[in-house]
Amino acid sequence: MLQLGHDQLLGAYRRMATIRAFEERLHDEIKTGEIGGFTHLYAGQEAVAVAICDQLTVEDKIVSTHRGHGHCIAKGCDVTGMMLEIYGRADGLCKGRGGSMHIADLAVGMLGANGIVGGGAPQAVGAALAAKVDGRGRVGVAFSGDGACNQGTTFEAMNLAVVTKAPAIFVFENNHYSEHTGDAYAVGTARDIASRAEAFGMKVWRADGCDFFATYEAFRELLEHVRGGGGPAAIELDTERFYGHFEGDPQRYRGPGELDRIRAERDCLKGFRARVTGAGLLTAAELDAVDAEVAALIDAAVATARAAADPDPATVADDVYVEYY
Amino acid sequence: MAIMNIREAILSTLHAEMERDGDIMLLGEDVVGGNGTAGGPEAIGGIWGTSTGLWAKFGPDRVIDTPISESAIIGAAAGAALAGKRPVAELMFADFVGVSMDQLWNQMAKFRYMFGGKTRCPAVVRMVYGAGMQTAAQHSQSVYALLTAIPGLKVVLPTTPADAKGLLTEALRGDDPVMFFEHKALYGVKGEVPEGEHRVPFGQARMVREGGDVTVVACGRMVNFAEKAADKLAAEGIGIDLLDLRTTSPMDEDAILDSVEQTGRLVVVDESPPRCSLAADVAALVAARAFTSLKAPPAMLTGPHAPIPFSRGLERAWLPSPQTIEGAVRRTLAFR
Numbered sequence A: 001m002l003q004l005g006h007d008q009l010l011g012a013y014r015r016m017a018t019i020r021a022f023e024e025r026l027h028d029e030i031k032t033g034e035i036g037g038f039t040h041l042y043a044g045q046e047a048v049a050v051a052i053c054d055q056l057t058v059e060d061k062i063v064s065t066h067r068g069h070g071h072c073i074a075k076g077c078d079v080t081g082m083m084l085e086i087y088g089r090a091d092g093l094c095k096g097r098g099g100s101m102h103i104a105d106l107a108v109g110m111l112g113a114n115g116i117v118g119g120g121a122p123q124a125v126g127a128a129l130a131a132k133v134d135g136r137g138r139v140g141v142a143f144s145g146d147g148a149c150n151q152g153t154t155f156e157a158m159n160l161a162v163v164t165k166a167p168a169i170f171v172f173e174n175n176h177y178s179e180h181t182g183d184a185y186a187v188g189t190a191r192d193i194a195s196r197a198e199a200f201g202m203k204v205w206r207a208d209g210c211d212f213f214a215t216y217e218a219f220r221e222l223l224e225h226v227r228g229g230g231g232p233a234a235i236e237l238d239t240e241r242f243y244g245h246f247e248g249d250p251q252r253y254r255g256p257g258e259l260d261r262i263r264a265e266r267d268c269l270k271g272f273r274a275r276v277t278g279a280g281l282l283t284a285a286e287l288d289a290v291d292a293e294v295a296a297l298i299d300a301a302v303a304t305a306r307a308a309a310d311p312d313p314a315t316v317a318d319d320v321y322v323e324y325y
Numbered sequence B: 001m002a003i004m005n006i007r008e009a010i011l012s013t014l015h016a017e018m019e020r021d022g023d024i025m026l027l028g029e030d031v032v033g034g035n036g037t038a039g040g041p042e043a044i045g046g047i048w049g050t051s052t053g054l055w056a057k058f059g060p061d062r063v064i065d066t067p068i069s070e071s072a073i074i075g076a077a078a079g080a081a082l083a084g085k086r087p088v089a090e091l092m093f094a095d096f097v098g099v100s101m102d103q104l105w106n107q108m109a110k111f112r113y114m115f116g117g118k119t120r121c122p123a124v125v126r127m128v129y130g131a132g133m134q135t136a137a138q139h140s141q142s143v144y145a146l147l148t149a150i151p152g153l154k155v156v157l158p159t160t161p162a163d164a165k166g167l168l169t170e171a172l173r174g175d176d177p178v179m180f181f182e183h184k185a186l187y188g189v190k191g192e193v194p195e196g197e198h199r200v201p202f203g204q205a206r207m208v209r210e211g212g213d214v215t216v217v218a219c220g221r222m223v224n225f226a227e228k229a230a231d232k233l234a235a236e237g238i239g240i241d242l243l244d245l246r247t248t249s250p251m252d253e254d255a256i257l258d259s260v261e262q263t264g265r266l267v268v269v270d271e272s273p274p275r276c277s278l279a280a281d282v283a284a285l286v287a288a289r290a291f292t293s294l295k296a297p298p299a300m301l302t303g304p305h306a307p308i309p310f311s312r313g314l315e316r317a318w319l320p321s322p323q324t325i326e327g328a329v330r331r332t333l334a335f336r
């Protein structure tokens, strides 16, 4: 299967399972009232983040969205540091200043989640232009949703990337909803986002984002094109979000049985497990062992986060500038 | 009089005014909610509960769910207003004025002046603002000072259900662009609302209470915080003149100056960073126009010169509070 070796497959599974467990645990922990603010869970979309980030190096940059936990984990952010951040603790990845919507870790090439829908795409082009100057074949990747694809910033970013031949990659995760509105209503090009990118003059790919292997293969081709100097490219991935838009969303916009159906038929983790065990590449026991390790990791992260100290209120105005005036 | 909260006051005013005036339109993200889904339109009915039932009553030409495109939302409102309608545009969070700033600042605000007074742009931009719910740096800001600085825009911040009705009605009857700020932590505040037509003219502050010792000027949620502080201080015999500005553009300068002339002491409370803030604006007004009445330097109570943090304790440290207002009043009184 795609010439992916045993360790690569197991690693991919580990990262997808980590995202799933992280989000499922948050879904429960948020109900305790200990976590404030807005939390947007990525569960259901794991195959996208992992199939893409597994093919990037630490020097490649990604920009994320309000639904950023999956991109963070896939790009290599520390899970405990993320959990601490979501609890608003002093030792969080962003010292508790950002929270779920603003996790960033520049050391791993994760330039930030973003509370502004459409805020990220131009920044990915900037990262791509910087990579072009450096000349080492690195890329800048923008993750955007079917909602973000309607922002002017996204359009401007695509055109800028095309005219500058920037090694920029636009990943459109079409989970069919922007908050409570369907893509059938809000995406004027008959739900099709890739055709927009194509119209801007770049090469596009489409894949089933719930199928890790299809996503991996399409992105492999895309990346070869971009790293090879072919200019920017886009990929649209058909995916599903398993929880509400944010935690607390009553999801009245879903059809009867829709959540049960997508969980039964469109679960990327189940699909992955069936494929690799069916092909004899990994055993169920190996995958179960990963699940157990991941569960322990998340347990420990939550325990650490719950016990950790909050930031000192006296530091509230620190970190505004590098150099104070 | 009916008892309702601010959310209900806004919703019922929109219903009544849209009924009265067929030129009023509403546009924004998820103001209908559910379009293009199995649940169907109005599956949600507006995420803040301030547009429920409007789509069913007034139809999709007048109640429009938009894609996530704030620049186009505000620009379309500006254009519809020039074309003779009275659009109400909703920004789910006031922070998103950042995305739509050109349409607000260079377009909507300036049409009338640039076009030699020939045009009217009667658009109302409703936006949800304010900190206190850990919504972090990009979903908590109170950008009223920023918009107050723009000639051509009127800026309104109701703090009671009655004022929400009265000020929104006034905005919808007027002919200028109005920035209408709804604090996310105030939607549930209940109070009496006059039945029938109720208008609150812009530029008239509300004297929340008269006490005579210190003038406290506030707007938005800071009025509620100041009331708490005033209650505490009243028990010790310290009397506060508490002014709720209601509108910051136009601003009721006379009410501020009249009070300070009596008390000689001013505390301004503003849910913003300090630089070029409303607090600085009011303090400058008083320093320039009531200098000889002053017995103490005007005190400005704002957040620090920093974005709004996520962590609960940090956010609390960022915001003025009843306690810090009380402290500021005491310091002002103690000044000799």
Ligand SMILES: Cc1ncc(C[n+]2csc(CCOP(=O)(O)OP(=O)(O)O)c2C)c(N)n1
Binding pocket: A065, A066, A067, A115, A116, A117, A118, A144, A145, A146, A147, A148, A149, A175, A177, A178, A179, A245, B029, B068, B070, B092, B096, B099
């Ligand atoms: C500029 C801006 N407008 C609106 C919002 C409110 N909002 C947050 S997420 C969201 C929907 C985004 O949809 P999509 O891009 O499809 O991402 P998904 O939530 O499906 O991951 C909206 C409207 C925002 N955060 N920023």
Ligand SMILES: [Mg+2]
Binding pocket: A145, A146, A147, A173, A174, A175, A176, A177, A178, A179
């Ligand atoms: Mg979406």
